[in-house]
Amino acid sequence: MKGSNKECLNMLQKAFNNIKSVDGRVLPRWTKYRIYLRMNFVYNLIEEVGCSEESLKSIEKILNICRTKYIKERGRRAFFKELNGLLDDILKERMPFSRTWRQIRLSALFFLATYLLAGAGNSLLFLEISYVRAVFAFITLALIGTVLFLTLRWTYSRDFIALSIILSILIFYSFGLAYISRNLVVIGLLFAALVLDVIAIALLMKNRAAFK
DSSP states (O other): OOOOHHHHHHHHHHHHHHHHHSOTTTSOHHHHHHHHHHHHHHHHHHHHHOOOHHHHHHHHHHHHHOSHHHHHHHOHHHHHHHHHHHHHHHHHHHGGGOHHHHHHHHHHHHHHHHHHHHHHHHHHHHHTTOHHHHHHHHHHHHHHHHHHHHHHHHOOOTHHHHHHHHHHHHHHHHHHHHHHHTOHHHHHHHHHHHHHHHHHHHHHHHTGGGOO
């Protein structure tokens, strides 16, 4: 038995409207933004693949808990944990039917590989200058890749396209330095990173129409 797509979407919209109206002392603006990203993720997923009876039940619960009085009684952390659990239930149940989300999660893997390769390339590049800089370069780029990977596994915003393009400048700049140094290993690593980065961004841009 399927839930009504329109009903599911309307309830999600009402739930977020309730969140927006919650006092900033109860839910900070940053927390509201994080909730918006996750709800928007679920909203667009349901628009693509439709709603189910199980998802409808989860959305009904979401609407019930997205109220100022409930948040005050439960506490911010307990509310956020409960909300994320309900959203995760919908994602796990609906995502296997979505081609769009499969491609976005694939882009997450490409981003992880991109920044691990870029980290390795930069660490070799800076190794001639300073061991500390080499380690710092690898850790920084590896962390960027890990954050992008984990974020794109469970949420998405068009802002990620702009962010990923800006971060690409770092890799391109490093590639330029590697080219000047004539270090073929570093050039190879950073070139591979750039190729994977382009593929990852292309996958995001291909599916950008799915996100409001």
